[in-house]
Amino acid sequence: MGEVIVITSGKGGVGKTTTSANIGMGLSREGKKVVMIDADIGLRNLDVVMGLENRIVYDLVDVVEEKCKIKQALIKDKRCSNLYLLPSAQTKDKSAVEPEQMKKLCDELRKEFDFIIIDCPAGIEQGFKNAIAGADRAIVVTTPEVSAVRDADRIIGLLEANDLKSPTLIINRVRNDMVKRGEMMSIEDVMEILSVNLIGVVPDDEGIVVTTNQGEPIVASQKYIAGQAYRNIVHRILGEDVPILDLEKCNSFFSKLKRLITRCF
């Protein structure tokens, strides 16, 4: 039986879709059979982040309305043999799907896949309720900003009220230089406020923009430090005990040199 993981945040633009894409691909690179569901109906983006936008025939709404079979709508990733995407509809809106239907879909997919990753839309309305309906566990993405942390706190409350106990947290876009100058909240600050378990820290990395532009999730790249951060998160999801990335070391002269060399070759 597979596990359904919902990636959510409350606030928009903190990196839910990027995180979903990277966790999905990362898990499949570890040999797991993974399907990613884009639950953001009306504003689909996971397909472009994954570089699969040209191959969409059917979408989530077609599956739910039984216009096609699940297998017909799944897009197989060519880079990873075990990775599939169920894209969302671009022309419909959130009310096209009911939580019960999502639950049924998740239970159907659970039989065949090891992991079902759901990319949740921003907000706490219908789209959010759909996305969390069938989930077993939740990962909350936030950035070290007041608005994002506040929304994350609200989302954690809502998840717990919906029987998704002990969600885990990813702190995205951490800038160690700013933290050191006291200009940005540190990981410890955010953890103190949000009392949930931390599953990963992703540094702010130009590589995210580069790889998203290319439609190649950063987790597959050895050049960038954010790729390492996502690989660590994947290992933690699989139950391994990996220490949190030491951003101090990552910015040291030698590691910069090392990355420069690997980038050249």
Added chain:
Amino acid sequence: MIDIMSFFRSKKSSKKTASQIAKERLKLVLIHDRSDCNAELLENIRKDIMDVLSKYMEIDMDALDIQISTTRLDDDDQEVPALYANIPIKTIKQINKDDDKKENKKEEKKEDKKETKKDKEEKNKEDKKEESKEDKKEDKVRKNFIFLCLNFFIFSMEYFFIFVRVNIINKL
């Protein structure tokens, strides 16, 4: 030249960094956000109150009821958060009776000065509730109990001040 110097000095002297300000603001905002829904916060308050009260008395843990709701201020239409507690007592520990009574009087005076209308209102309600349960008990126990109630309120006011502060900030 002096202006430039003072500019730098004033910059240095403002000790709070952006991250500290962010953290403090967040904490206050979250207290307000959480006040109507979060069970964890209430659980923590409950535990702390228990820790203090269990020094003095044995409490019926099962019938204990603590919740955050809202009350209306008399001179203002706005609703403010308030902490309500209903704590049934099984037995009261008798320690240094005389000393307690002296302290009791002192604390009562202090509290009267501090109390806002809202606090008074709540205290009265609280006392009535508790007293009705204690009617059958002896007078001595009742006196002791009122003192302990006051003690509890001094403690609970710690929490109150946070809420009041949040409220003031909201008004601003």
